[in-house]
Each structure stands twice: as structure tokens, then as C-alpha cells.
Amino acid sequence: DQQVKQNSPSLSVQEGRISILNCDYTNSMFDYFLWYKKYPAEGPTFLISISSIKDKNEDGRFTVFLNKSAKHLSLHIVPSQPGDSAVYFCAASDSGGGADGLTFGKGTHLIIQP
Amino acid sequence: EAGVTQFPSHSVIEKGQTVTLRCDPISGHDNLYWYRRVMGKEIKFLLHFVKESKQDESGMPNNRFLAERTGGTYSTLKVQPAELEDSGVYFCASSQVITSPLHFGNGTRLTVT
Numbered sequence: 001d002q003q004v005k006q007n008s009p010s011l012s013v014q015e016g017r018i019s020i021l022n023c024d025y026t027n028s029m030f031d032y033f034l035w036y037k038k039y040p041a042e043g044p045t046f047l048i049s050i051s052s053i054k055d056k057n058e059d060g061r062f063t064v065f066l067n068k069s070a071k072h073l074s075l076h077i078v079p080s081q082p083g084d085s086a087v088y089f090c091a092a093s094d095s096g097g098g099a100d101g102l103t104f105g106k107g108t109h110l111i112i113q114p
Numbered sequence: 115e116a117g118v119t120q121f122p123s124h125s126v127i128e129k130g131q132t133v134t135l136r137c138d139p140i141s142g143h144d145n146l147y148w149y150r151r152v153m154g155k156e157i158k159f160l161l162h163f164v165k166e167s168k169q170d171e172s173g174m175p176n177n178r179f180l181a182e183r184t185g186g187t188y189s190t191l192k193v194q195p196a197e198l199e200d201s202g203v204y205f206c207a208s209s210q211v212i213t214s215p216l217h218f219g220n221g222t223r224l225t226v227t
Contacts, residue, residue, distance in 0.1 A: 089157060102159060
């Protein structure tokens with residue numbers, strides 16, 4: 001049973017526009033959420049995180065929003081750039097702010113079109 | 115700083131054979147994790163070392179998998195005997211403290227035929 005769900009296997013966005021990647025979770029014990037980015041033949045790279053005590057975290061072009069009541073988080077990338085084309089994984093932890101034993105979603109393949 | 119390195123990058127073995135994967139974490143990182151991604155599925159947690167001790171091995175699929183981290187430096191993950199369903203990409207990750215985001219290696223792609 002998947003506890004972290006990324007329902008869009010792929011997403012195509014035009015360069016310069018906003019990319020919105022969504023993630024839903026079922027485990028109410030999750031209290032720390034992360035987004036990882038992965039290029040082919042490489043390992044996932046940490047992008048941005050958010051604690052359950054916040055509803056928004058911003059880092060440059062990347063913003064993560066958390067809606068605890070809906071058990072939903074989203075990653076916004078604006079403006080989207082060609083180098084953003086990658087697979088994005090949503091991950092969650094129930095270890096009180098730590099990254100121990102992350103539960104990942106299946107990933108969303110973001111394609112930025114020129 | 116050197117990143118997390120994994121060896122080999124690819125391994126193709128026959129069912130019933132043994133394979134050992136190696137991970138060298140970032141120097142000074144006490145926390146070392148193994149994850150696995152089976153084709154098209156989510157990345158799944160296997161186990162977590164703190165130094166040489168197994169902190170959490172709840173994700174290990176069965177007793178055909180054995181992970182070690184002697185001396186608290188590099189780690190090995192042995193699969194013996196390998197089965198077809200063990201095919202996938204095995205990622206190693208490390209972190210300095212448990213609250214830090216994980217740094218992943220490039221993974222070992224294991225194919226069992």
C-alpha cells in the first residue's frame with residue numbers, strides 16, 4: 001500500500017512557465033517532507049524540504065506548499081528551465097524532522113519544452 | 115568533497131549467484147542508508163546504519179540480503195542467492211546527522227537473469 005503517491009507519471013511544461021508537481025500522502029504520522037530530483041543514471045539529489053509545522057518553504061525558483069488537512073504537497077518551479085527536465089520524487093518521514101527511513105513516491109518525469 | 119560512491123555501477127548475474135554491492139559514504143557521515151528501486155516503482159528503504167550499527171533494517175526484503183558496515187566506514191550489501199525479483203537499482207545514501215537531507219550515490223543497477 002503506497003503511503004506517498006505521485007499520480008502524474010509525467011508532466012510537460014513550456015520553458016518559462018510554472019511547473020507544478022503534486023504529491024499526496026496517507027500516513028498522518030509523516031511530519032517532514034522532501035523533494036528530490038533525479039537525472040538518468042544518477043542518484044536522487046535533494047532539492048527542498050518542509051516541516052509539518054510550516055505550510056510553505058521557498059528556495060529561489062523552487063517553492064514547496066504543504067496542506068496538512070488535505071495530506072497534499074506540491075512543488076512549484078518558476079520559471080521552468082530546460083535543466084529542470086528530470087524525474088522528481090516526493091518523499092516523507094515520520095522521524096520528527098529527520099530524514100530517517102524515507103518513504104518515496106514513484107516519481108514524476110518533468111519535461112521542459114523549449 | 116567527494117560524494118557517495120557505489121561500485122559496481124552495473125552488475126548482471128544469473129539466478130542463484132551471489133553479488134556484493136559496495137558503498138563509500140561521504141567522509142564523516144555516520145548515517146548510511148540503502149534503498150532500492152525496482153523498475154518503474156518507488157524508491158524503497160532497505161536499512162539504516164549509524165556508524166557500524168544497524169539502526170533500522172525493517173525494509174530488508176528477506177534473509178537473502180545481508181548488509182554490513184565494518185568499522186563504520188564503507189558498507190556492503192550482499193544478495194545470496196539472487197532471485198529474478200531482486201533486479202533493480204540499489205542506491206546508497208549518507209548524511210552527517212539524521213536531520214540532514216540524504217546524499218545519494220549514483221546507484222548500482224542489478225540485473226538477475
